[in-house]
Amino acid sequence: MIKQIAHSLGFDAFGIAKADELTDDARFMESWLKSGQHGEMDYLARNFEKRIDPRKLVTGCKSVVVVLMNYFPSQKQDVSVPQIAKYSYSETDYHTVMKAKLNELDKQICAIYGSESVNNHQQHIFVDSAPVLERRWAERAGLGWIGKHTQLIHPGLGSYTYIGILLLNIETEYDTPIPSRCGTCNRCIDACPTKALKNGSLDARRCISYLTIENKKDIPVEFQSQLSNCVLGCDICADICPWNKKWAKHHAHNELKPIPQIIDWQYNDWKNVTEADFKFTFCHSAILRAGFNKLKRNIENVNLSEAKSDLLK
Ligand code: SF4
Ligand code: SF4
Numbered sequence: 001m002i003k004q005i006a007h008s009l010g011f012d013a014f015g016i017a018k019a020d021e022l023t024d025d026a027r028f029m030e031s032w033l034k035s036g037q038h039g040e041m042d043y044l045a046r047n048f049e050k051r052i053d054p055r056k057l058v059t060g061c062k063s064v065v066v067v068l069m070n071y072f073p074s075q076k077q078d079v080s081v082p083q084i085a086k087y088s089y090s091e092t093d094y095h096t097v098m099k100a101k102l103n104e105l106d107k108q109i110c111a112i113y114g115s116e117s118v119n120n121h122q123q124h125i126f127v128d129s130a131p132v133l134e135r136r137w138a139e140r141a142g143l144g145w146i147g148k149h150t151q152l153i154h155p156g157l158g159s160y161t162y163i164g165i166l167l168l169n170i171e172t173e174y175d176t177p178i179p180s181r182c183g184t185c186n187r188c189i190d191a192c193p194t195k196a197l198k199n200g201s202l203d204a205r206r207c208i209s210y211l212t213i214e215n216k217k218d219i220p221v222e223f224q225s226q227l228s229n230c231v232l233g234c235d236i237c238a239d240i241c242p243w244n245k246k247w248a249k250h251h252a253h254n255e256l257k258p259i260p261q262i263i264d265w266q267y268n269d270w271k272n273v274t275e276a277d278f279k280f281t282f283c284h285s286a287i288l289r290a291g292f293n294k295l296k297r298n299i300e301n302v303n304l305s306e307a308k309s310d311l312l313k
Contacts, residue, residue, distance in 0.1 A: 006065075028201075037203045188237035259287075
């Protein structure tokens, strides 16, 4: 029944996992954080206990409902213009879209199973917003595997999906995880311009997504010539993945239609955009979160001679 509701709300895939402690992830995260690979993302080190166990995040939590929404766009930027990661193409910030749907899912579940199905005294809906290891829960809920590029790959959708989480206080039937199908492939690792991927782990300090969005300082000189024309986020490891080539299909979500300027703007439009124009054009978009100053900084840093890189084709 929960999955039927999720389907009726327009989610593209959904699964449910039993809430439990993520012991392997706890060990991995401890050493990842200790080695400093999270860069300036200090929030990742906070609430560690809650991050590895949703039962410590929400009192009474028994099940983790995971929903996916395909965002693979039918229209894309020309490779010669400053590149914006596809997840932020949409006119409406995906957090807003996903949360509205998850709230409706929550409401309908409570109508059927009773209000005690969720803990209404604590936040129990999450989209990139709290200490929840979303990709791992998606994997546990049978929605795919975490590829060597550290993203979820759904068999049928690929990796261009938003992940949403709803923590339930009731038990239900659980889905079975599926094994990795990366095999001997290393294309994402080889394609990464900054060599940020290693042994199924991401060194965020080297990742263009981090460098162009999270990083508050100047982009280190060693990476300035490696940005591969990416100015907000990076899709290179996802674009190169053979499973995305096989499975990624254009989404049909009206709520996620792209901002026309993202598709139409040429280099000079991006370079010369004023702060007022930026705020007006991207007023409801996820791009606004990165901010005007970072966009400007990144455009100045991008080495446009990299624009013809085969990796972006
Ligand atoms: S997002 Fe870009 S920089 Fe980060 S790991 Fe993937 S290819 Fe490398
Ligand atoms: S490119 Fe290859 S190794 Fe990387 S995630 Fe895709 S299948 Fe796995």
